[in-house]
Amino acid sequence: xxxxxxxxxxxxxxxxxxxxxxxxxxxxxxxxxxxxxxxxxxxxxxxxxxxxxxxxxxxxxxxxxxxxxxxxxxxxxxxxxxxxxxxxxxxxxxxxxxxxxxxxxxxxxxxxxxxxxxxxxxxxxxxxxxxxxxxxxxxxxxxxxxxxxxxxxxxxxxxxxxxxxxxxxxxxxxxxxxxxxxxxxxxxxxxxxxxxxxxxxxxxxxxxxxxxxxxxxxxxxxxxxxxxxxxxxxxxxxxxxxxxxxxxxxxxxxxxxxxxxxxxxxxxxxxxxxxxxxxxxxxxxxxxxxxxxxxxxxxxxxxxxxxxxxxxxxxxxxxxxxxxxxxxxxxxxxxxxxxxxxxxxxxxxxxxxxxxxxxxxxxxxxxxxxxxxxxxxxxxxxxxxxxxxxxxxxxxxxxxx
Amino acid sequence: xxxxxxxxxxxxxxxxxxxxxxxxxxxxxxxxxxxxxxxxxxxxxxxxxxxxxxxxxxxxxxxxxxxxxxxxxxxxxxxxxxxxxxxxxxxxxxxxxxxxxxxxxxxxxxxxxxxxxxxxxxxxxxxxxxxxxxxxxxxxxxxxxxxxxxxxxxxxxxxxxxxxxxxxxxxxxxxxxxxxxxxxxxxxxxxxxxxxxxxxxxxxxxxxxxxxxxxxxxxxxxxxxxxxxxxxxxxxxxxxxxxxxxxxxxxxxxxxxxxxxxxxxxxxxxxxxxxxxxxxxxxxxxxxxxxxxxxxxxxxxxxxxxxxxxxxxxxxxxxxxxxxxxxxxxxxxxxxxxxxxxxxxxxxxxxxxxxxxxxxxxxxxxxxxxxxxxxxxxxxxxxxxxxxxxxxxxxxxxxxx
Numbered sequence: 176x177x178x179x180x181x182x183x184x185x186x187x188x189x190x191x192x193x194x195x196x197x198x199x200x201x202x203x204x205x206x207x208x209x210x211x212x213x214x215x216x217x218x219x220x221x222x223x224x225x226x227x228x229x230x231x232x233x234x235x236x237x238x239x240x241x242x243x244x245x246x247x248x249x250x251x252x253x254x255x256x257x258x259x260x261x262x263x264x265x266x267x268x269x270x271x272x273x274x275x276x277x278x279x280x281x282x283x284x285x286x287x288x289x290x291x292x293x294x295x296x297x298x299x300x301x302x303x304x305x306x307x308x309x310x311x312x313x314x315x316x317x318x319x320x321x322x323x324x325x326x327x328x329x330x331x332x333x334x335x336x337x338x339x340x341x342x343x344x345x346x347x348x349x350x351x352x353x354x355x356x357x358x359x360x361x362x363x364x365x366x367x368x369x370x371x372x373x374x375x376x377x378x379x380x381x382x383x384x385x386x387x388x389x390x391x392x393x394x395x396x397x398x399x400x401x402x403x404x405x406x407x408x409x410x411x412x413x414x415x416x417x418x419x420x421x422x423x424x425x426x427x428x429x430x431x432x433x434x435x436x437x438x439x440x441x442x443x444x445x446x447x448x449x450x451x452x453x454x455x456x457x458x459x460x461x462x463x464x465x466x467x468x469x470x471x472x473x474x475x476x477x478x479x480x481x482x483x484x485x486x487x488x489x490x491x492x493x494x495x496x497x498x499x500x501x502x503x504x505x506x507x508x509x510x511x512x513x514x515x516x517x518x519x520x521x522x523x524x525x526x527x528x529x530x531x532x533x534x535x536x537x538x539x540x541x542x543x544x545x546x547x548x549x550x551x552x553x554x555x556x557x558x559x560x561x562x563x564x565x566x567x568x569x570x571x572x573x574x575x576x
Numbered sequence: 577x578x579x580x581x582x583x584x585x586x587x588x589x590x591x592x593x594x595x596x597x598x599x600x601x602x603x604x605x606x607x608x609x610x611x612x613x614x615x616x617x618x619x620x621x622x623x624x625x626x627x628x629x630x631x632x633x634x635x636x637x638x639x640x641x642x643x644x645x646x647x648x649x650x651x652x653x654x655x656x657x658x659x660x661x662x663x664x665x666x667x668x669x670x671x672x673x674x675x676x677x678x679x680x681x682x683x684x685x686x687x688x689x690x691x692x693x694x695x696x697x698x699x700x701x702x703x704x705x706x707x708x709x710x711x712x713x714x715x716x717x718x719x720x721x722x723x724x725x726x727x728x729x730x731x732x733x734x735x736x737x738x739x740x741x742x743x744x745x746x747x748x749x750x751x752x753x754x755x756x757x758x759x760x761x762x763x764x765x766x767x768x769x770x771x772x773x774x775x776x777x778x779x780x781x782x783x784x785x786x787x788x789x790x791x792x793x794x795x796x797x798x799x800x801x802x803x804x805x806x807x808x809x810x811x812x813x814x815x816x817x818x819x820x821x822x823x824x825x826x827x828x829x830x831x832x833x834x835x836x837x838x839x840x841x842x843x844x845x846x847x848x849x850x851x852x853x854x855x856x857x858x859x860x861x862x863x864x865x866x867x868x869x870x871x872x873x874x875x876x877x878x879x880x881x882x883x884x885x886x887x888x889x890x891x892x893x894x895x896x897x898x899x900x901x902x903x904x905x906x907x908x909x910x911x912x913x914x915x916x917x918x919x920x921x922x923x924x925x926x927x928x929x930x931x932x933x934x935x936x937x938x939x940x941x942x943x944x945x946x947x948x949x950x951x952x953x954x955x956x957x958x959x960x961x962x963x964x965x966x967x968x969x970x971x972x973x974x975x976x977x
Contacts, residue, residue, distance in 0.1 A: 176659045178639050185642070228609065533917065535605050535613075535924050538946060551925075551945075553955030555640055562641030566923045573921055574638055575645035575658070576668045 200472030200513025217487035221494035229530030232552025248510030254561030263404020270431030287395035301395035411437025475513030531567035601873030601914025618888035622895035630931030633953025649911030655962030664805020671832030688796035702796035812838025876914030932968035
């Protein structure tokens, strides 16, 4: 029995409101041995006040030393064991461009590539062709037609695009066609089990027609397919937690991840202030709100320490508009760390703050990487954050008599 | 392999003595945002001295956010995974009134109820009939006789009583008869598997005779049955730990829980001082002593902050009599938190203190919720406390070469 099995049995309903504010990639590192992290450098009086009222902890997204992608990071935040539930690469890519996968769909991440006259790969990424050039090429592939199958082709970025097959009898266990080498032809899409035979046939026909359509193109005259994947089977927030959950995000990836666990995506916010507008407008309609702030991650990925500090301060400034709504439980956290020092996601524990009227405050005076390791929640696996949220909201009954 | 599998292989014997002093519901919360907890408010010089000598940690009884009942809380203290070992409601109720379940028994929690003339339930709890009135009614049901089955009926409190069936071929998978609604008749006891067919037949006959016996009663003229359960199959302290273990408690529930894991219940103490008398008298006879102090929980349940503080001080004052016996390992902990602020059990981590000559002391100067999160044992699942106890007692061999 894992934590979700337990919570499914124990959850009860009440009128409480839970807000989970996710600053993507919030955790950081100092740029110099004696320096401070981005969060510690930022002036964050509002978050520090919450730190005094609430309880902190250091969340381990997956397991110690494991750096999560956005998929596993958010699954853990949402309370799903990221080692148990996997979102295939194709499904994540489709989700990331806002494509709503349906049960039975198979999504495939594709890369444009170049072939020589003998059909051998010369560049596996077509020279990282620009999005301006690759977009129209991807859209031209919408001309492909295969009887009995509905096809969707969506540009992603540079050499990447996504193809979705929709039809009867499709499963996702098909091998990649990218040989991971140049000077050799692409591989055939080989089914890995009998149930995926039809998918492999569809892929072969798709590739045959694509080869004809792209034959005259100079920048990219073929493609490889990677990460065939169906829609993941995830239990819903309603089922596991008994929560009517709303997701508020700017970027399609995070809306898509939230949709996979049964949250309703609300509004079309383009910035944090508009996200909080939506929060206030829909306050009565939901029990749980996932509010996603992207820019603490993207500035970290850029290695721009100062910009990440500023984004922290932007986040801090919005807090009073959230606390004014008087959530019963307010959580501030991230799905992983993205230190500007590393210019990438990292494995470091994520500073996590929880405020409620019964959260047993600790002595932390500041919200930070250094403070959180002294916090009352200790270090804990991120997938336990949701059970703590529910407990603090009075939404979990006692286990056993 | 879980911790008990490992400890079963590694335990060795020596002359050490381990005392586990359990202050039920010890963990608390401040009553006001800037306040102190019950334990922090209490004057506890003895416990604070132990804190300076020993090492502290914050125990998570089950998993983060999960509030345990007494059953799971004590199983975790005793080193049994509370998600793996379940004590059914009937078995816990029988245990709670001091009934010694035998293998093959099936225990049932019963509620007196009232029926109208058409046999429909009018009150599922018979107006929460007083214990003075329900006790004789329960005892009157001892007249029931069923061939081949030994019957036990024990009053519990108000509308609650417990029935135990003892005989050949009885299993506990029978559905509740409480329809969880009024205006409808009670349900039949339906077997959930073939092995429980006989139990269901016995229950039907019990209910038939009970209906006749109670027909003329005004306060409660029938009963419902809930939580059919056999004796749980728990490995023993002797088997897992190689310990001769004694339990010293005032209340039947805790004696019963200890008995389920193979501890011997000693004496008939009526207060903490008498419990410590028993500890001293039986010091030579056992390796491990579980000493249970109830009142930190009951005062918390009452929401009586000041009374809980006083009970902490009572506990503190007894410590010198325990340390005078020179236990090799002394643990002070609780089975869960019971903050007066919440008037109920809660999920909050439990301050836990371990003193031994080799415990690697930390910097904690006080025994408290705030201190323990800085303690050398960190936050850990309660089910690991027993292996720490054994290790500190020199009772665990090296794992692997």
